[in-house]
Amino acid sequence: MPRRPLVFTALGLALWGAFVAWSDWSGAEKLKQGGLEGRNGPLALVVTLNFAPEAFHLTRLQQAGRMLGVQGRTVRLADVSAADARALAREYWIGSVRRDVP
């Protein structure tokens, strides 16, 4: 078995594993800061991106919940499950995820 593909694959898997671990940690921190730690769904969220959202981001957010509105870099979502909230928090392009208090 040639060595180069094995080394390259191992390196790729290691980098991906490190990224996943960092995403899990940063996602947990965002949920804690947003008052969402340990909460069960369905949740109403205020998701703030690090930039104005594009079609890609709006599609991704709509997959997580019902979109109530977009204002600048902030998107309000309703009926988001706890699992989807955790998945959103793990995205590095999302700055914060907070509970939407009406």
Add this chain to the structure above:
Amino acid sequence: MRRRAALTGVLGLIALLAAWQISVPLVGLEPYYYPSPHDVALAFWDLLRKGILPVDIADSLGRYGLGVATGTVLGVAMGLLIGLNRAVDRMLGPLINFLFAIVEVAWIPIFVIWWGYGLKTILVALSYVVFFPVLYNTILGVRMVPQVLVHAVRSLGAGPRQVITEVVLPAALPNIITGFRVGAGFAFRGLVFAEVIAAKTGVGYLIFAGASDHQTDRTIVGMVVMGAMWLLIDTMYLKPFERATVERWGQVTAAEMRE
């Protein structure tokens, strides 16, 4: 020697980028028509920080891997069947030659009608592209197996399954691997067409969407990423694999491999 060749390549690339950057103010066109390397670099960083590029690359690689794997399995299976059985060859040969002439781009609109936009359509399209090079090379490899070997194992009591697994398949393997490498190359190009028509993510879609949205810098980012992805796949996987098999088995010399 190899380090000098690599350094020459890098210097050539730097010279090309410098010439491109210098030409932009001289040409005097809007960035929409003629973005500079700096514009493209900024677009690359923008797509990366917004999470778009990693998803596009991951989706493209996933579709590519699945398509190549499926097309290879089908191509090898059909190639063995046709190569070993003249009746099947006479029955399917003309149909396969007919289908070979129809490029997968012509099939994609039909696939979209049958399976809609998404993974299924792209997978079928990529498998179609990989299938034919693998099929033809498998048939060639099977037909090149010296019959004296087949007769020898049969005289020792081997059944049809053993003849295939112990003689035919190992003997045809160099040709199968060559067909696989050709098919893998065609599939990469086919991926762009398939994603332009039938996907909402992927590097091919990025190229198309950039042009549609008047973001030519993003289109060029997609093209550069596409070239880099193929370079990585070929350098890290296909070439070493071929070197460890086809070259090692004496089918192709090292000098021919370097060409």
